[in-house]
Amino acid sequence: MLELDGLTVGYRTRDGVVPAVRGVDLTLARGEKLGVAGESGSGKSTLALALLRLLPPSATVTGRVLLDGEDVLEMGWGRLRAVRWAGASIIFQGAMHSLNPVQTIGDQITEPILRHQKVGRDAADARVRELLGQVGMLPDRARSYPHELSGGQRQRVMIAMALACEPDLVIADEPTTALDVMVQAQILTLIDDLVASRGISLLMISHDLSVLSDVCDRLAVMYAGRVVEVGPAGEVFRQARHPYGAALASAFPTVGDPASRMRPQGLPGDPPDPQALPTGCAFHPRCPVRLDHCDDVDPVLWPAGLDGAGHEAACVRVLPDDGRSLAATVAHAAPTSAVEATR
Amino acid sequence: MTELPPSDAVPHLDEVRDRGDAPRGTGGAAVALADRRGRDDDRLRRNAAYLGKRLLGAAVSLVAVIFTSFFLFRIIPGDPVRVMTHGRPVTIEQKEALAREFGLDKPMLEQFVSYLLGVLRFDFGESFQYNRPVLSMVGERLGPTLLLVGASLAVSAALGLWLGVQGAWKHGSTADRVNTGVALTLWSVPSFWLGLILIVVFASGLGWFPTSGMKTPGVTGFDMVLDVAHHMVLPLVTLVAVVYAQYLLVMRSSLLDEMGSDYLTTARAKGLRDTEVKRQHALPNALLPTTTLVFINIGFVLFGAVLVETVFSWPGLGKLFYEGLSVPDLPLVQGLFVIFSAAVILMNLVSDLIYPLIDPRVRP
Amino acid sequence: ETKDEKTLTIAVSQEVDSLSPFLAVRRITTALGRLSYDFLTNYDPKTGKTIPALAESWTTSEDGLTWTYKIRDTKWTDGQPITAEDARWTFDTMMKDEAAATANGNFVENFESVSAPDPRTLEVKLKAPQATMLALDVPILPKHKWEGVGDYSKFNNDQEFPIVGSGPWVISAYEVNQSITLTPNKDFWRGAPKFDKLVFRYIDDSDAQVEALKAGEVDFVSGLTPAQAKALESADNITVNKAKGKRFQAITLNPGAKLQDGTAFGDGNKALQDPVVREALVRTIDREAIYKTAYGGFGEANGGYIPSRYKDYHWEPEGDAVIGFDTAKAGELLEGAGWVKGSDGIRAKGGTKLSFRFNVHADNPQYVQAAEMMREWAKEAGIDLKVEPVSEVGALLDAGTYDILTTGWSVNPDPDYILGINRCSGLPAKVGGPYLSDAYYCNPEYDKLYAAQLAELDQPKRAEIVKQMQEQLYKDNVFVVWGYADQLEAFRSDTIASMQPQPDPGGNYDSQDGYWSWWSATPVGEEDEAAGDSGGSSSGLMLGGGAVALAALAAGVVFLRRRGATAADDRE
Amino acid sequence: MLSARDLHVTFPGRRGGGSARAVDGVNLDVAPGEIVALVGESGCGKTTLARTLLGLQKPTSGTVSYRGTPLSYGSKALKAYRREAQLVLQDPSGSLNPRHTVYEAVAEGLRIHGEVADERERVADALSRAGMRPPERFFLRYPHELSGGQRQRVVIAGALVLDPTLLVADEPVASLDASVRGEILALMLRLREELDLAALVVTHDLGLAWNIADRVAVMYLGRIIETGPVEKILTAPEHPYTQALLSVLPEGGEPVVLSGEPPDPSRVPGGCRFHVRCQSLASGAAEAAGVADLCRTKDLPVLDGRGTQAACHLAQARLLATSGEGGHVQHQR
Amino acid sequence: MTSAASTANASPRQLTWARRRRAVGTFWSSYRQNRAGLFGLAVLAVFVLSALLVPWIVGEEALSVTRPPGEPLQPPSGEFWLGTDRSGRSVLDLILWGSRVSLTVGFAATFISIALGSLIGILAGHFSGWMSGLLLRITDWFLVMPTLVLAVALAAVLGRSLSTIVIAIGVTSWPTTARLVRAQTLAVEARPYIERARALGGGHWHVMTRHVLPNVMPIVLAQTTLMVAGAILTESTVAFLGLGDPTTPSWGSTIQAARDTGAVSSGMWWYILPPGIAIALVALAFTLCGRAIEAVLNPRLRSR
Ligand SMILES: Nc1ncnc2c1ncn2[C@@H]1O[C@H](COP(=O)(O)OP(=O)(O)OP(=O)(O)O)[C@@H](O)[C@H]1O
Ligand SMILES: Nc1ncnc2c1ncn2[C@@H]1O[C@H](COP(=O)(O)OP(=O)(O)OP(=O)(O)O)[C@@H](O)[C@H]1O
Ligand SMILES: [Mg+2]
Numbered sequence A: 001m002l003e004l005d006g007l008t009v010g011y012r013t014r015d016g017v018v019p020a021v022r023g024v025d026l027t028l029a030r031g032e033k034l035g036v037a038g039e040s041g042s043g044k045s046t047l048a049l050a051l052l053r054l055l056p057p058s059a060t061v062t063g064r065v066l067l068d069g070e071d072v073l074e075m076g077w078g079r080l081r082a083v084r085w086a087g088a089s090i091i092f093q094g095a096m097h098s099l100n101p102v103q104t105i106g107d108q109i110t111e112p113i114l115r116h117q118k119v120g121r122d123a124a125d126a127r128v129r130e131l132l133g134q135v136g137m138l139p140d141r142a143r144s145y146p147h148e149l150s151g152g153q154r155q156r157v158m159i160a161m162a163l164a165c166e167p168d169l170v171i172a173d174e175p176t177t178a179l180d181v182m183v184q185a186q187i188l189t190l191i192d193d194l195v196a197s198r199g200i201s202l203l204m205i206s207h208d209l210s211v212l213s214d215v216c217d218r219l220a221v222m223y224a225g226r227v228v229e230v231g232p233a234g235e236v237f238r239q240a241r242h243p244y245g246a247a248l249a250s251a252f253p254t255v256g257d258p259a260s261r262m263r264p265q266g267l268p269g270d271p272p273d274p275q276a277l278p279t280g281c282a283f284h285p286r287c288p289v290r291l292d293h294c295d296d297v298d299p300v301l302w303p304a305g306l307d308g309a310g311h312e313a314a315c316v317r318v319l320p321d322d323g324r325s326l327a328a329t330v331a332h333a334a335p336t337s338a339v340e341a342t343r
Numbered sequence B: 001m002t003e004l005p006p007s008d009a010v011p012h013l014d015e016v017r018d019r020g021d022a023p024r025g026t027g028g029a030a031v032a033l034a035d036r037r038g039r040d041d042d043r044l045r046r047n048a049a050y051l052g053k054r055l056l057g058a059a060v061s062l063v064a065v066i067f068t069s070f071f072l073f074r075i076i077p078g079d080p081v082r083v084m085t086h087g088r089p090v091t092i093e094q095k096e097a098l099a100r101e102f103g104l105d106k107p108m109l110e111q112f113v114s115y116l117l118g119v120l121r122f123d124f125g126e127s128f129q130y131n132r133p134v135l136s137m138v139g140e141r142l143g144p145t146l147l148l149v150g151a152s153l154a155v156s157a158a159l160g161l162w163l164g165v166q167g168a169w170k171h172g173s174t175a176d177r178v179n180t181g182v183a184l185t186l187w188s189v190p191s192f193w194l195g196l197i198l199i200v201v202f203a204s205g206l207g208w209f210p211t212s213g214m215k216t217p218g219v220t221g222f223d224m225v226l227d228v229a230h231h232m233v234l235p236l237v238t239l240v241a242v243v244y245a246q247y248l249l250v251m252r253s254s255l256l257d258e259m260g261s262d263y264l265t266t267a268r269a270k271g272l273r274d275t276e277v278k279r280q281h282a283l284p285n286a287l288l289p290t291t292t293l294v295f296i297n298i299g300f301v302l303f304g305a306v307l308v309e310t311v312f313s314w315p316g317l318g319k320l321f322y323e324g325l326s327v328p329d330l331p332l333v334q335g336l337f338v339i340f341s342a343a344v345i346l347m348n349l350v351s352d353l354i355y356p357l358i359d360p361r362v363r364p
Numbered sequence C: 001e002t003k004d005e006k007t008l009t010i011a012v013s014q015e016v017d018s019l020s021p022f023l024a025v026r027r028i029t030t031a032l033g034r035l036s037y038d039f040l041t042n043y044d045p046k047t048g049k050t051i052p053a054l055a056e057s058w059t060t061s062e063d064g065l066t067w068t069y070k071i072r073d074t075k076w077t078d079g080q081p082i083t084a085e086d087a088r089w090t091f092d093t094m095m096k097d098e099a100a101a102t103a104n105g106n107f108v109e110n111f112e113s114v115s116a117p118d119p120r121t122l123e124v125k126l127k128a129p130q131a132t133m134l135a136l137d138v139p140i141l142p143k144h145k146w147e148g149v150g151d152y153s154k155f156n157n158d159q160e161f162p163i164v165g166s167g168p169w170v171i172s173a174y175e176v177n178q179s180i181t182l183t184p185n186k187d188f189w190r191g192a193p194k195f196d197k198l199v200f201r202y203i204d205d206s207d208a209q210v211e212a213l214k215a216g217e218v219d220f221v222s223g224l225t226p227a228q229a230k231a232l233e234s235a236d237n238i239t240v241n242k243a244k245g246k247r248f249q250a251i252t253l254n255p256g257a258k259l260q261d262g263t264a265f266g267d268g269n270k271a272l273q274d275p276v277v278r279e280a281l282v283r284t285i286d287r288e289a290i291y292k293t294a295y296g297g298f299g300e301a302n303g304g305y306i307p308s309r310y311k312d313y314h315w316e317p318e319g320d321a322v323i324g325f326d327t328a329k330a331g332e333l334l335e336g337a338g339w340v341k342g343s344d345g346i347r348a349k350g351g352t353k354l355s356f357r358f359n360v361h362a363d364n365p366q367y368v369q370a371a372e373m374m375r376e377w378a379k380e381a382g383i384d385l386k387v388e389p390v391s392e393v394g395a396l397l398d399a400g401t402y403d404i405l406t407t408g409w410s411v412n413p414d415p416d417y418i419l420g421i422n423r424c425s426g427l428p429a430k431v432g433g434p435y436l437s438d439a440y441y442c443n444p445e446y447d448k449l450y451a452a453q454l455a456e457l458d459q460p461k462r463a464e465i466v467k468q469m470q471e472q473l474y475k476d477n478v479f480v481v482w483g484y485a486d487q488l489e490a491f492r493s494d495t496i497a498s499m500q501p502q503p504d505p506g507g508n509y510d511s512q513d514g515y516w517s518w519w520s521a522t523p524v525g526e527e528d529e530a531a532g533d534s535g536g537s538s539s540g541l542m543l544g545g546g547a548v549a550l551a552a553l554a555a556g557v558v559f560l561r562r563r564g565a566t567a568a569d570d571r572e
Numbered sequence D: 001m002l003s004a005r006d007l008h009v010t011f012p013g014r015r016g017g018g019s020a021r022a023v024d025g026v027n028l029d030v031a032p033g034e035i036v037a038l039v040g041e042s043g044c045g046k047t048t049l050a051r052t053l054l055g056l057q058k059p060t061s062g063t064v065s066y067r068g069t070p071l072s073y074g075s076k077a078l079k080a081y082r083r084e085a086q087l088v089l090q091d092p093s094g095s096l097n098p099r100h101t102v103y104e105a106v107a108e109g110l111r112i113h114g115e116v117a118d119e120r121e122r123v124a125d126a127l128s129r130a131g132m133r134p135p136e137r138f139f140l141r142y143p144h145e146l147s148g149g150q151r152q153r154v155v156i157a158g159a160l161v162l163d164p165t166l167l168v169a170d171e172p173v174a175s176l177d178a179s180v181r182g183e184i185l186a187l188m189l190r191l192r193e194e195l196d197l198a199a200l201v202v203t204h205d206l207g208l209a210w211n212i213a214d215r216v217a218v219m220y221l222g223r224i225i226e227t228g229p230v231e232k233i234l235t236a237p238e239h240p241y242t243q244a245l246l247s248v249l250p251e252g253g254e255p256v257v258l259s260g261e262p263p264d265p266s267r268v269p270g271g272c273r274f275h276v277r278c279q280s281l282a283s284g285a286a287e288a289a290g291v292a293d294l295c296r297t298k299d300l301p302v303l304d305g306r307g308t309q310a311a312c313h314l315a316q317a318r319l320l321a322t323s324g325e326g327g328h329v330q331h332q333r
Numbered sequence E: 001m002t003s004a005a006s007t008a009n010a011s012p013r014q015l016t017w018a019r020r021r022r023a024v025g026t027f028w029s030s031y032r033q034n035r036a037g038l039f040g041l042a043v044l045a046v047f048v049l050s051a052l053l054v055p056w057i058v059g060e061e062a063l064s065v066t067r068p069p070g071e072p073l074q075p076p077s078g079e080f081w082l083g084t085d086r087s088g089r090s091v092l093d094l095i096l097w098g099s100r101v102s103l104t105v106g107f108a109a110t111f112i113s114i115a116l117g118s119l120i121g122i123l124a125g126h127f128s129g130w131m132s133g134l135l136l137r138i139t140d141w142f143l144v145m146p147t148l149v150l151a152v153a154l155a156a157v158l159g160r161s162l163s164t165i166v167i168a169i170g171v172t173s174w175p176t177t178a179r180l181v182r183a184q185t186l187a188v189e190a191r192p193y194i195e196r197a198r199a200l201g202g203g204h205w206h207v208m209t210r211h212v213l214p215n216v217m218p219i220v221l222a223q224t225t226l227m228v229a230g231a232i233l234t235e236s237t238v239a240f241l242g243l244g245d246p247t248t249p250s251w252g253s254t255i256q257a258a259r260d261t262g263a264v265s266s267g268m269w270w271y272i273l274p275p276g277i278a279i280a281l282v283a284l285a286f287t288l289c290g291r292a293i294e295a296v297l298n299p300r301l302r303s304r
């Protein structure tokens, strides 16, 4: 369905190129739900936008984005326009701003339908009412303007819009951030139902691991533009092999769990500056379990599954022998397949 | 400059009126259904309140203007009676008779009251110089002014908006830079000066256009339309040249402000063409400040056209005012001032009222 | 419109105030009145003497209180006959209706009654003898058209075209602020005009007027600047007319504004009451330089009060009498009178500084330019002039709140009026009251001379007295004439073959007394037909010997009227 | 130490709409050294309550008292009060003037109160206590040169520099990602230890309350509907709303997703203000307990802000049924 | 950024100064990248310099109408690069001298307008209730007042002079600034950091001077540059309508003198063109600087 192959995105700025995504390989099977988590600024949204070539002109994208075997990055404009929304649609991070403030939501949902499907205005309107109903809104709401809706409602409109052309892939970028728990729960349930009933593939981005582990089949954790851990959702959440993944997971208190009572978990240190990444493993300055040679070796994803299946992490500690033997060689030798030298 | 409309997108150009936040939704779906009727009533009431508030504000401003018009021009020294008699040797009695006729002998307050009552009946009195009702004099000249100024407004707004949109969409391009540069240069040129140069070059020099006036005397029918159009070219070009930059810059900057907006990414993600994204999504959002600007300018251009009208001997309103000032032809200047100001206030009001039609966020 | 229709287009910059002759006071509208209505009498284009018009002849009673005019048998432009009743009605209405008296009321102020005993006879009875009776510049209106008008103050005569009149031209269209179109009165008794159409086209801007002339959009432009005149002289198909000016340009120095009873008012600088200071100030004026620079050489520097165009009465200082440009001498004079320079270079005596406000007509560029020059010259002599442009000097004059003002008058062939304004009786009786004076000049010696010239019937002797008066005026340095600027006009010589100037030769076409220039204008290509009579010849024939004396008397008062109609433009 | 009595804050409705009762009768006490968490969904009035407690918003009725004295709104008195009580606003990025350096932002409070002596030392101290060490490194930085967590810490340092006795923190970590937020919460706990600071932490996140609070108050539509010690409220809540909130947490078991959104504070429903969305009423539990009518018609009294209480007819009925006495649930009028 | 070591011992005052220096430095370095802005600045510098130095470059005697250096209305020549005026003075010298008046009017009128506008704008935006209502009404009232009308009225009362024009322009143009500033003030006042300042105990004065003022400065600056151009244009317009002081050489009065002379229809391009071009050039230069400053100070424009 979706296959990312060495996706790299850099933003050109006045102070040089900001490497936002640094070589991401991911696959997503039909009907599968993949969660992407990670720290703020780790490149999640950039990744999502790159999938449909929606990045600003200042971004340079390399690598391959195969959608049903076709490389999005090489498509002609016409083909790309056809794929957009009909093949894959996006629910953007801020629903507030992702809707045109001066158009009714009905018009906005109708727009892709009229464009991608050969239906008349009336049929499109009927479809809009149906979609609104599906996301739990009154069909009458089609005549409302975005500002007349609450954040949760706008988010639902975005979902309805994303489903309008019955795409194969839905990309949801933080669909619930900034919503309170109750609304968040409503929306997650909704997405879950819709995706399940239509066999749509879902790529969901969030910084909230607990939410992702709930909704998704598989989970990817990003740090500084790289995927540092990927695997079955529950496993990544509960038994992360990468120290960053582990730290993220443990930062979520469990209500009623005496372990987290009066004991908030943090991750000391500052988020990495993408333009001045530390040498070696980008996470090593904050890593609680760093090894001496972590500032030398930059590990790539490596099978880390306890029971083998599909769990990978990019940490020297998952390597046999903590990667120590490799570290000794990389200081002098060419990069191996498993480890790249940064200098 | 002008007051620009409320929109979060243009904080720097914007006069944020006492608007507070955008009104929130009126509650959950269930509530909405139950309250359907109530909401319509509510909206009606709120519309009325909004309208009422704007009308009241405009009325207050108008009253202030009427007061001002009466007293402002009375500080200009000069004896209207003397001017009316044109320095002829007239007897004291004749002078007094004239003063009586124009009510200038009465106490100020009484004059003011009768003036006020007149204004309320749209009676601005009779011009000292022309022995004619101010209103009918205005009526005669309004047509040419509206024709010239209206046309220039339409052309400059269209031109400015179009170039502004192109510039913003391709900002930083050579075309953008050249366009903005040319517009700014013309904007910095005195209009009367430009007009004179145009006359020398295109009228008497190349002979392409008439030097001045609105039409050739005696021409009628369809020929007259062509003749007027022919006469209008140079004044129109002058007016347009010096003002279109304003529209261009406002349009450009408000569109630039919209350019980063997420809803444009949404539109692209939906598979729209670039021009469709521009025209159907970006433009309607960026149009708001410019619309207000246009409307406010409609009010202002009546004042502003005096220079071009003078240079091209266009038989419009502008000159009347400044000639009346030196007399001072009190009824005339008072009347014109009130009418001009009322136009500004009215256009402000209209833009206030039109605004919600363009931007649902401003809806009461 | 036919192709070969000949149109004469005149550029004008003044707007129409009213087309009702009862109300019209502007130059443009009084001229229109002249063109479209006949008056009882007219002026000879060559000599300016009174000649018959609507009145074929006239007589006056012994006591000079009853005037009888014989009305010409001719027609209104709508075919109705013109009768004495029309004239009676016109005067009578002006006497009875305040509004109808607005423009020309001063002519009838002294009328006892007007009657029309028969259709050809008009009889006017006066309260006291009145000299303007042969210069009643009042358009006679068609009673049958005007009777029904209710309120003359509101009636502008601009609803129905063509306007019924009796002059050589008929106003047939008027577009506010754009143009006035006149067509010839084919039946005009003196002969029809030769152009098929006369258009006054409103062009506000003087440059635009000239451009329009060059482009052939208009055929006649007046009020050219020297630079424009020079540039047009070399233009194709354009003739520039430099008429000797009938205006003088001057300044008046406030000698201390006084009422007739001698009460001083205003706040003029006291130093100007000192003749020495005035003389010194006058000596700082280089008249030649003013006319050379500000007027581009189109004018004549001359200190005489009556322009040189009127040879009979013109006087100018000669030899030692000349108070000429000499800043050094000015300094000496002041030094001798005890005015010494302060640290700022300005002379002062006893706390009074030679620092004067100099109010200049802002709308007259030549005045402004000359004022700037005068400021520099005065400075050399230790006098400080503060040039303050104003839009209107009348208010300052009324209140006496000025030191130096620019001024200028059009002078008529008979100098009586212009001499009269400087009499002591020309001072106001009360502050702001009506007065003739333009300078608060009052010199009993001058008044005596004035009375003498009035009584002198022998023209050369009278001229001698008039010259003495001018000399007196010149010596007193209150009314300081710079000279006379030429009247600069230009017309398209490919449209107009010939026109009657006034006076002839060397006269002007614009603002004539009478309708001569536009009436006589001959289109190019029709010169031969235009061998018509110019009316001047018949005048002598008509005038009886007694009438000549009366006319001379009348002429003096003519100028009172002149002022009435044109003072707004004359007085600056 | 800080107590609110029967606090109401009403915002006039905009352009003819009904007025919004953002805070609609709140009693609340914060004792010295106590951390109270105020939880509730978006728009229920948490921020408004916090602002009112600091005197930034005048209550429509009711009083706020600090150390037993009612707040007075004269500018002198407010200034004195604000010398001791500090507010940390919801949005750290917005709370810092982009044109002020870190030093200026932290020193602002000192300057306002004229405590310029050893200003530099105090600023440095506050910054390092907030975890920005060495403080000098950050003195000249502008907010945009800081990470989100650092900004939040600057805001907190600005509040701490005056050595407050009371801290009202509105969503101090809502905009931060998981790793940063734990760090800040730890700081708060430390400060409580070090300074005996009393704090009211406003949030819509129950996990946060569990992390650091002694006591929790649950707010719904302008009222506190349940309050008590964290261990009690977050493990055995009485109020259906609190139950619902807890149920949607990932480990909360079968989630009870409330339908609709919180009603508009300009249209507070009659009866129990929660009844429109109440799952216990919908499921018939209330009916079974015989309080369904009460739920729909009878408004509940304002909780007094102390002890463990729930403003719920059903909870009351249950309590009466089990113990036969009023217990913690208040009987009203 | 100054290193931690060097700032460690600095006093807050020094730190503040260091920060300001740094701010100026960064401002200039971003300004420098705006080519149009640099061009505008260079043009302005030339004009300002020549205005300041003109008494030494040209000398006052060049303005004499009685002892002019040349014949009136001569076309450009080696001696008079831009020909001579109606009195025989060099047009180039007039332009140079005129720059003093025009620039003075530009700056002085702008100062009045900006000072009044900022003050009233901030007050109207900061306070709510009757105070702001009153100020807004006053602003509206002045907004409909046309500059030229006021100039006429003032000229009648105060006499025709430079100060009259300055006052007329200043008094009629502040409402625009006031409205912009008020809008910005409202926007700034809605920011949480204002609330924070108040929560810290800061009063009106503190909020207005420490928070609002610095934040409205960019817009005031941009407005200033536009205003200067506007004021110069207005001065020439006033002169065109014959309401100015024709005896002082300014660009406006030179154009007016050229028109009075009939220069346009007499083909004396050297008389009418240069003052107009000078006005346009300065106005353009100011506008360019204004836009450059706006672009530098406005992060939105900067990021593009
Ligand atoms: N237009 C841009 N120009 C330059 N840098 C950018 C741009 N957009 C994003 N970045 C940078 O790229 C990096 C990745 O940004 P991205 O928005 O993908 O992060 P994210 O993982 O989605 O974070 P969040 O959780 O906060 O949404 C960040 O360091 C960001 O500062
Ligand atoms: N200044 C105001 N004018 C009118 N209504 C207001 C104002 N401030 C808040 N409200 C309304 O009062 C209610 C409570 O708002 P408040 O900001 O206190 O909620 P909150 O609990 O802090 O929400 P969140 O979790 O989203 O921050 C909301 O409905 C809001 O719309
Ligand atoms: Mg993101």
Ligand SMILES: [Mg+2]
Residues within 6 Å of the ligand: D046, D047, D048, D090, D170
């Ligand atoms: Mg809040």
